[in-house]
Amino acid sequence: MSIAVVTIDGPSGAGKGTVARLLAHALGFHLLDSGALYRILGQAALSRDLSTTDVPALVALANQLTVTFPYTASRTDVSVDGEVIGSVLRNQAVAEAASQLAIYPPVRQALLDLQRRMRRSPGLVGDGRDLGTVVFPDAHAKIFLDADVEVRAMRRYQELIEAGQTVELSAILRDLEIRDIRDRTREVAPLVPAADALVIDSSEKTPAEVLAAVNEYCRTKGIGI
Numbered sequence: 001m002s003i004a005v006v007t008i009d010g011p012s013g014a015g016k017g018t019v020a021r022l023l024a025h026a027l028g029f030h031l032l033d034s035g036a037l038y039r040i041l042g043q044a045a046l047s048r049d050l051s052t053t054d055v056p057a058l059v060a061l062a063n064q065l066t067v068t069f070p071y072t073a074s075r076t077d078v079s080v081d082g083e084v085i086g087s088v089l090r091n092q093a094v095a096e097a098a099s100q101l102a103i104y105p106p107v108r109q110a111l112l113d114l115q116r117r118m119r120r121s122p123g124l125v126g127d128g129r130d131l132g133t134v135v136f137p138d139a140h141a142k143i144f145l146d147a148d149v150e151v152r153a154m155r156r157y158q159e160l161i162e163a164g165q166t167v168e169l170s171a172i173l174r175d176l177e178i179r180d181i182r183d184r185t186r187e188v189a190p191l192v193p194a195a196d197a198l199v200i201d202s203s204e205k206t207p208a209e210v211l212a213a214v215n216e217y218c219r220t221k222g223i224g225i
Contacts, residue, residue, distance in 0.1 A: 002138070004029070004123035004223050007131035008214070010145035011180055011191060013152025015202050015210060019145060020127035021071050022211050027125065027224055031069040032118050034128030034135070036078055037111050039089045040067055042097030044080060052100040055107060062110035067118070123223070129183060132194035141221040143214055144193035147203040149176050 006023060008016045017033060024031040041062055042052065050057050068079045077084050088094065101107050115135050118124060128135070132142035147155075153173035160167045183191035193199050198217045202210050218224045 003119050003121055004141075005119055005136045005139040006123070006125045006141045006143070006214075006218060006223060007136055007139045007194075007197075008125070008127040008143045008145055009129055009132050009191070009193070009197070010127075011129075011147075011149075011152065011183065012176060013156045014145045014147045015155070015207055016127040016145045017076070018207050019143075019210050019214060020125050021076050022073065022207065023214055023218070024071065024125040025073045026211075026215065027123060027218075029123040029125045030118065030120055031071050031076065032115060032124055032126035032128075032131075033069050033076060033078070034115055034126055034131060036069075036089060037067070037114065038098035038102045039094050040078065040080055040085075041065070041107070041111060042101060043085065043088055043094045045101065046093060046097055052097050055104050058101055058104070058107050059110045062107065062114055065114065067114065129191045130189040132197050133192065134189045137194070141218045141223055142194045142197035143217065144197040144199045145210065146199065146201050148201075149173065149180060151203045152176055 006029070008020045008023075010016045021031060041058065044061055044065060045052055045058060048061070050061065052058070066081050070077045070079055070084070077086065078089060079085070112135060115126070119136070126136070132139055132144070150173065153169060153176050156172050156176070157167060157169045200210055200213055215224060
């Protein structure tokens with residue numbers, strides 16, 4: 001049997017990152033936060049003074065990076081080539097670099113290959129938008145985690161307020177609505193459930209309740225105990 005992979009896809013704010021971490025912790029699997037990869041590559045390029053338009057150099061860099069997501073039950077870190085890089089991924093320069101390099105198909109392919117290299121024993125739990133449809137179409141268990149956009153906006157608002165930021169709920173809601181339309185209607189790898197995915201609406205569920213449903217589903221696929 002190939003190395004087990006569990007994919008948890010869904011829109012921003014549905015809770016997939018939390019559930020993926022809790023599931024990986026319960027199973028003792030490696031963790032993949034696919035949404036961080038463009039920022040990781042952007043930060044790596046900036047630290048090496050690489051242009052975000054130098055596609056061959058970016059592809060070579062992506063091919064040589066070693067990325068892991070060390071985690072506990074309560075938090076996820078990012079490690080690149082053995083160094084935990086933490087909050088640097090959230091600065092504006094990194095965000096802009098990630099946006100610039102993401103437009104190049106060869107760079108996207110290199111990051112796709114990087115994700116697939118993260119499939120290691122004893123198994124992998126990943127969260128993203130197209131893991132079950134594009135990255136790991138042969139995943140042993142696929143989950144699509146969704147929630148009402150108003151619920152997702154409130155969750156994100158509360159997270160940012162707790163982090164000390166000044167934000168408006170209406171602006172977050174508008175941003176999520178725009179992002180949903182873009183992600184669900186794009187031509188390449190749109191945000192849709194895989195045909196064989198378990199779809200869970202987390203609007204009125206706690207992370208523990210979602211985790212219980214995911215655990216039960218994984219057991220039906222021969223994953224876990």
